[in-house]
Structures are given as C-alpha cells and as structure tokens.
Amino acid sequence: MFFTTFARQKFALLGALMCFSFPGHSEEVKPLRVVAAGGSITEIIYALGQEDTLVGVDSTSVYPSLAQEKPQIGYVRQLSPEGVLSLSPDLLIGESDAGPDKVIQQLAETELHIELISDHDNFAGIEQKIQLIADLLGANDAGNALVDEVKEDKAALNHILNQVEEPPTVLFVLSLRGGSPIVSGSGTSAHDVITAAGGSNAAGELEGWKPLSTEAAVPLNPDVIITMGRAGQHNTDNLAELPHFRFSNAVKNNRVYVVNGSFLLGMGPTTPKAVIDLATKLHPQASFPRQYDLFYPPQTGE
Amino acid sequence: MLALNNQALAREKSRQILFPLLVALSVVVLFASATIGGVSIDFSDVLALLVGNNTDNMESVILWEIRIPRLVLAFVVGAGLSVSGAAMQAIFRNPLADPGLIGVSSGAVLGAILVIVLGNTVLSGFVAQFGLYALPVGAFLGCALVCLFIYRLSSGQGTFSVISILLAGIAVNAIVASITGFLTYISSDQELRDMTFWNMGSLSGNSWSLMTPSLIVIVISSVAMLRLATPLNLYLLGESQAKHLGISVTTLKKQVFMFTALAVGASVAICGMIGFVGFIVPHLLRMVIGPDHRFLMPGCIIFGGLLLSVADLVARTIVLPSELPIGLVTSAIGGPFFLAVLLKSYKTLR
C-alpha cells in the first residue's frame, strides 16, 4: 500500500480539536464522526471510550459485540464510496487492507480525512496503532492508559519468554479447505504471534497461508497445534484424527488447542493478552511476574 | 408472436411509442441517479452544480467525481453489453445467445484471477507497473487472448464457423475453469474473497481516468455494431441467402466477434462480471419492436443503458451504507426472466 498519512491535515485536525477543548469557547463543539474499517480499529476505539464517535463499522468489526449494532459499511476490502460518505464522516480509520485501492483514492479526493494503519498493523506495532488512533480522536489520556496496559502485558510476556529454554514447534491451522488444512507460513499474522509467544513456526518454510498435504504435514511433527474456533469449542477431535497430524507429538501429548482467532490475530489491545494465554499453553512450566493478573478471555457479552 | 392480423401495425405503433419513451425514461433515470445516493443532494442543488462553476465544495466533488462517472459508466456498459447481445443473437441465429458464449467471460475471469492471486508474487512487477490499472488491464488481456485463440480455431479455409466458435468456447471454458480452479485452490482467503466480489460485478469506485479507456472502447465497438444492422438482418435469412444478396458473410461474422469481444471485454475489465443484461435486453426488445436490427440495436443501446442504470441505483441505495454487487441485482432479475421465457416457448411448442 502506498498511502502516506496526511500529516498536514492531521495537525490541522489536532489544532482544531485543541481549540475546541478550551473551556469557555462560545462555539458549539461539533462531535467527531468516525468510520472504522477493520476489527482492531473498532476495538481500540471502544477501549478508548470513544465509541460515541463511531458512526459506521465494517463487517469484520465483531468485537465488542455492541459494535455490530452500528451502521454497517460492508466488507473491509470492498467499501462503497458513497456508502461511507452517506454517514457524513470526518475521519475514516482503516487497517492496512482496507480497500479497494481505487475506492480509497476516490474518497481521498473528497474532504474526508483517511488514515490507513499500514506500518503498524502487526504485533510489535500495537502500541503505535493505539497511540495513532488516540491522537486522531484527541483521547490522549485514555490512549496513554491503554498503551500502558499493553506495555504491561508485553512485559509479562517477556518475563515468560525469559524462562523458556527451547521454543516448541507450533503449527497454526486456520481451517480445513476441501480436506487439506490451511496452515500459516512465514509472513502471516499467525507467524508473528507464534514467534511473539515464544514458539517456533513449524510451517515457517512455507510462505503465507498454504494448504498442506499429508506427506508435507507428517515430517513437520509439531509439538503444539493451534486451531481457530470459539471459546469452549472442541473441534480438536476432527483435527487430531486427520492423517496429517495423527502421528504428531502434538496429538500424542494432547497438546491441540482451540483459540479465538479474532483476539489472537486481530492486532488490537486484546491481542497481547491472547498471546500470553497462548504462551501459557506453550510453556506450561513458566510463571507470571508477581502482581500480574491475566484477564483473558474478556467478557464478550454474548 | 401476437396473432394480430396486422402485425405490422402493432410493430409500427410500438416503435413509435417506444423510442421517445425510452429516451424520456433515460433522461429521468440519469437525473435520478445524479440526485439519489448515499449523500443527499437536493435536486435543485444538482442542477446548480451541473451548470455552475463552483467546484470547491464537497457536494460538487461527490457529484462530479463519484456519481456522474458512475452513472455514465452504468449507461455505457449497459448499452455495450446489450448491443453485443443483440449481435450475438443474430450471429448464432438464436434468440437465446449471450455474449459470454464466445469465451469473453472466461478469458476475463482468467486474467483477473491471475492478477488477484499472483499479484503479490509472480506478477508483482506487472502490478507495480500498472497500479490501479493492473486488474482491468489483466482482465482485458486475458479476454483478448482467449478470444484470439477461439477466433483462430474457428477461422480456416476462408470461412468462419459459428459452430466451431461454440465448441471452441466450450473447450476453452473448461480449460480456463481448471486453471482458475487451481488458482482458487492456492489463493489465500483474502484473495478468494476479492475474486468472489469481482465475479459478482461492481460499478463502484471508478474514477474518470480509470474508466475512460473502457468507455472509449465500448463506444467505438457499439457504433461499429450499429452499422452492421442491415447486414445482420440479411444474415438472419441464412448463410447462403445472405451471401447471394452480396453480404460477405465471413467478414461479417469476424467483425461481430471482434466488436463483441472488445465491448464485452472492456466492460468486464472495469466492472467484473455482470450477467444477463446481454441476454435480456435484446430478447425483450425484440418481442416488442421486432427483429429488424435497424431498430433493435439502437433500442438495445438505450434500453440496456437504462436497465443497468436502474439496477445500479438499486444496488447502491438498497443496503446503505453498504452496497450490493450489481451482478446480484441483474441475476436476480435475469434468472426468473429467463425461466419465464423458457416456460413460455415450451408452452407454444406444445
């Protein structure tokens, strides 16, 4: 993606916001209208307490579940220009894959301020993402608090990682397509997360999300297998039965786990907690730092 | 069709009524498309913005950069697909023919899926070179290559066999389907979704610079096909009969093939797959004003443009702030219509 942030507009907006935040200003404060394209964006906005600014979300914004009651702009990669504009937004914040490109370009030609988080859409960049959005919304206090929380989580994670001697090999299975499991190779969000949790990606030789044949799967012999699903779901049996994995260490030692994909891979404020949760599964012997409580999974209110 | 003793009178009358009606409706729909949309702009403001020079405000930008390009595209694509459908139905001498029969669609799908799935890897240079144009150019190239291939297969010994177009089309469709199937198999979920949406068609998001090449190709091809109206009439008499009347039948077939491939290819390249328009419009119109192409083809241009404009109006307002892919709207109308036509012709056969 070749979108740069509109620096001048950003500062102008910031300046405008600062003007309006001075007490005693006689003009009426016009509330900011924000459209979010991407689940992590929406999650962050809610976490910052700025959900009242949200006038529209995309179809991948499923958490918190209240967000689904907001006006729906469609799939993040297939936005409609007039649809977005019909919400009279001041600001469109999107994840790196918001699109299509030509629609973003068309929207940019109107007065709409667009911010696409291209550079920080990964695990390491979660704090910057939060910071960026907090700046845009003028919610610096909440933003700082949230960043601190993330930093604390990451510190706890590091504490765990320091206790690891040998990283276990981990295989992340996205889904089954036509009988072949789709696994995460390098360059994927899952690879990012596995590494962050102190594991080694068993499918690291592959690039991107790839279907895996039986013969390719068996030699991988992961120590741990992770698959996506809702909390409490037990679809691990189907997976464990597959000839691809039946003979692996993971199945033999009963280390096949179901995780919530949108938390783990969403790259939002919940992700560090989800990674810690994963790390506890990968490294059962490791311990948390003192006075750290892991609040995971969050109450989804479903 | 109608058992009126004076078929001629009925036809004459319908032609006299229909053309002014279609033109009037088109004007209404075009203005409606300019006025109605996600962002509300009053009709009086629309008029003011159309004539005035005020290009600064947001409404003007929305009107000139988002809405008007879109309604122009809808009209031109609808017109191009419909007149191509009429030409196809003539050249196959079959009122059930559709422009997709000549392999245009599968070629375009192949080109598009290659760009979508291989755009980050093997074709990354191509994508970097063409940027936003990569997908339309890829789709158009794919369609041009497949059509060229089918054309070659069907030309030979001074003839241009329509049967072999059909058979070659079937064979090519099968090959392309397996290639696209393979690409689908290796695609990521994201690419798969992009492909799915492309297959459902969309008029959204096209700036003037992006759509102008397609517009030019469609307009030129459509005008060229209009000029083939009388030869196509004669062609309907039969191959040898047309030849005896001085029509170079092989040249005619080649021209129709080429212009249809260009018009439909350019449409699909910019909008993805929009089905049924090329079939419904000429079929419906023929039932009312008769098969004479000198009236049918201009009628298809206006009615086709009108129909697609209305479909797009529905597609972009019915689920605001989201949008329906336009191929869904045309299929939703076209499917039942096709069924009704089949049932009716089945009844008359009995």
Next chain:
Amino acid sequence: MIELKNASIQFGRYTALNNCNIQVNRGEVVTLLGPNGAGKSTALKALSGDIALSEGCAQINGTDVSSYSDKELASLRAVMTQSYELMFDFLVKEVVEMASFVHAEAFSKKQLIDFSEQAMTMTDVYELKDKNFNSLSGGQKQRVQLARVINQILPILDDEHAPRPYLFIDEPTSSLDLYHQYEVMRIATKLAEKGVGVIAVLHDLALAASFSDRLYLLSQGNIVASGSSEEVLKQQQVFETYGVRAHLQHQGGFYPSIQIAKGN
C-alpha cells in the same frame, strides 16, 4: 451466358459432377432434371458461385464466377434456395425488402418499395405483406422467399444498361399447391421474356416439360441427355435414368403431362 465447361467436383472419393457442360443463355428457361443424388443441385451451386470446382470452370458472362466479389454477383444473379424457414419473426414485407439492400445506392426508397410490392404481387403474397412471416403456411413462405428473389432482379431489369441477370431456382415447388407450382414457372417464363436467364432444378418431369426451352438430364454426376423436352424425355432415356417407364402426353389446351406405366 452462364456456363459450366468440363466441370468436375470431387468430395474425397465421391464424384458429385463428372465433366459436365451446361449453358444457359439470356431469355432462356433451362431445367436440370435427374433422380436424387444426380448432381443437379451441385451443378446449380457451381454456377451460382457457391461451390468450387475440382476441375473445369464456371463462368458468368465470360468471366470466372470465383473472380467476382459477392457484391458483384448479387447484381448478376439471384438464387432461390430450397430452405425458406426463418428463425425470427420478420414481417412478410420486411423479408421481401431485404433484397433491396443490393440496389440501395442506385434507387430511391420509394422506387425500392414499388419493386417490392411488384414482386409480392407477382407471387400472390401482396395481401400477406403485413403479416408475421412465421405465421404463414409452408407454401406461402416459399412464395414470399420467391418474391424476395424477384425483388432482387426487378431493379436490374429496370436499368437498360445493366447486363440481364440470371435467376437460379432450386426445387421451388416442394410445399406449393398445384396452382402455384405452375404459377411459379409462369413467372419464370415472364421474366425470361424480359431477358432473364432462368436455370431451374425441378423433380417434376411434367412441369419441366411444360416450361423449359431446354433440359439437361443428369444421372450420378453425368449429363446423360440434353436438348428439348421431346429429345430428353424419351421413354428409353427416362427408364434408364429413373427406372420408370413413362410417356410424355400432349393434349390440346393442356400442359404436357407424364403417364407412368403400370407393372414392371
């Protein structure tokens, strides 16, 4: 004059025409006769420019047929084919007016419509002109197609300086009733009087005998007899070609008829 000179046509190992010589002059009515597969339609198509010869040549007015463009040929000859069905619902007058395309540049719209109406009157379909072609009977459709073909010829006849055209008719009477079978050949004769050279493929011997200036009898790709009807339709000849004993009967006030012998 149109002619086939030593013409042969081979389809693989099958000989459709073998060394045939056929001539048709202006103002003549010439008929090609023969049983099924004799090659009469093939010979007709060779002369009209629809089939290429393996050997020999086909010429119109001294020039090889294949060297004329389709457009030029359309001003030199008109063809009525065996098939007359139409997939689409054109009006009768629209079908007939299609032939006007050939002369669109040389005549005004009104003149062209006049020719069409004249042609429709000649074949007795003028009352049907506003009807849907597909609502007609087979015989009526054939007559409409004939009107179209005549409509291609009439404008040429109108121009004194244009070379007289040729009319090709390939078994035009399959769906026609008795009256119209004879009427079609009467029209052909009338056109011949105006200078048109008519070459017809007929299977009805009596009809051929009634109207032809000359006949060619074909069998298995060869011309086995040519000349007047008396010369060609001798009993022995007819028996050898058709396997039927037949007698050409002349009676005053009636067209000649064919009597077929009973028994073997």
